[in-house]
Amino acid sequence: MQKITLLEASKLLLKNDNFHILTHRYPDGDTLGCAFALCYALRSKGKKANVIVNGNLPSKFSYLAESYDVQDFDCEYVVSVDVAAPSLLGDLQGEYADKIDLCLDHHGSNTMVAKNLFVDASCAAACEIIHVLIKAMGVKITRDIANALYTGISTDTGCFCYTNTTAQTHRIAAELIECDCEFNKINRINFETKSRAKLKMERMVYDTMEFYCGGKCAIIYTTIAMQNALGAGDDEMEGLASIPRQIEGVKMGITMREKEDGTYKVSVRTNDGINACEFCQRFGGGGHVAASGCSIRGDLQTVKYLLIKAAEEVL
């Protein structure tokens, strides 16, 4: 395993061919934006490349694949984008985990095993890395590429709202707008559109909200039964994690989501420098200072109790 520079990464990409680009499981705007942008960029250089979407492409991101078709070739070079740990490869782990040639990521906690590794935790979105990389490859940023990169940057920063946003983030957004990116359409899809099912899910989730630690911790949950009652899919579940932290006075917002495998997927969002990553590492998870996650096995009350107890120690 070798840490390389982005310039070296660009040379590796230009030297090789027949790429598989891997996203992380439960793919979000950043991992998908990276993968489609890089795929379009490689193809513009006459290479063959496919995006291996980890699970289904969420319907709201279908615009990313508008100019995409699956190509037929034998894979020779594997790139992972925005994947912080082997376990996040999910179902792709068996086929790809020990075959990754280049790992590109922005998670400081990255534990991937790859021939070549580039991690820059100063980037708000992995798409910022891909933007620099694509330019280093001498690729012209088309509207498709700009849309993909803007998707990752805007979704990972909550539309330039979160604390991870930097001057560089804004400068890249400016460049993408000048490359004709459809930021208005993308923002409406990602920030201003709610399905009725999502609205119902939010109302149900609001009813589960409880406050602890003198109002500094807010916790919400969803169960499989709730999801089934509403016919809610992954799209409806997305974004719920941002709800509890928004309440005035809350320093740590915790969202628990029951999964089919008997675990709860836990998302932790914090304010005022409370370390969400350290908190989640207690439960074998990780992520960023203000946004992290983990999985805990157990029933609703047990998992909730464990989380509240840990929150009381931190807050």
Added chain:
Amino acid sequence: MQKITLLEASKLLLKNDNFHILTHRYPDGDTLGCAFALCYALRSKGKKANVIVNGNLPSKFSYLAESYDVQDFDCEYVVSVDVAAPSLLGDLQGEYADKIDLCLDHHGSNTMVAKNLFVDASCAAACEIIHVLIKAMGVKITRDIANALYTGISTDTGCFCYTNTTAQTHRIAAELIECDCEFNKINRINFETKSRAKLKMERMVYDTMEFYCGGKCAIIYTTIAMQNALGAGDDEMEGLASIPRQIEGVKMGITMREKEDGTYKVSVRTNDGINACEFCQRFGGGGHVAASGCSIRGDLQTVKYLLIKAAEEVL
């Protein structure tokens, strides 16, 4: 009245002294951001200047005035910022309407009367104009100035989400971040903080939501009784109008708010080019294509019936 360039405006400001800077009534982040940024800039050049806040400074914007104190002097030069029409001077109209030396604005519809006028409708926020102006004046952008300018730019663009955002908007944001602006604090105040009372009001409002015209029209309402039950003030009522348009498939979102005078204040928000202004003109109101308002006298069911009937004709 004379149209001037920003460079000429900067020279006028440097040549004069003892400024009153006027904001528009019901002052928002942009007019306040302009006024405080310009005031701090003038003071840094050794001039005397006061911000004349049109009404009360909303408590959430109190951080803008953290380094501000009222100075004692006789006014010699009056500047209006982000004020599109004399009527928007509200209570300040009598004292200042015919005494404005310099009007700085970004509304294409500007109808102000002033000795010197600079309007640039390509700017998403009037604070973009003040940013260029302050730099032309040779002023160093302090954290206070950066905070004020960022406030105007972020609030007028919905945190870089609305269609008025440009590459310039992002580039200015990048510069302000490099001037140490506390964008994280500002965004949390303006976009990520909900009081528990507001949360409760939203839940109550969600319960009133009804769909008409095959789901293309969504309507919500608040009554005085609902407000009283929650002890909700103006802060809690703010932003409710954006709720119904967000639902997938909705082209016209209508919000009705019962007022003490026996009328309903109606806010209409539209997607896909449906003309909200024409719709509201039927009821003696008006506004922008995608966001308009009107007042209708009557009880809840009557007003709702009138609105739905009109919506059915339009959609």
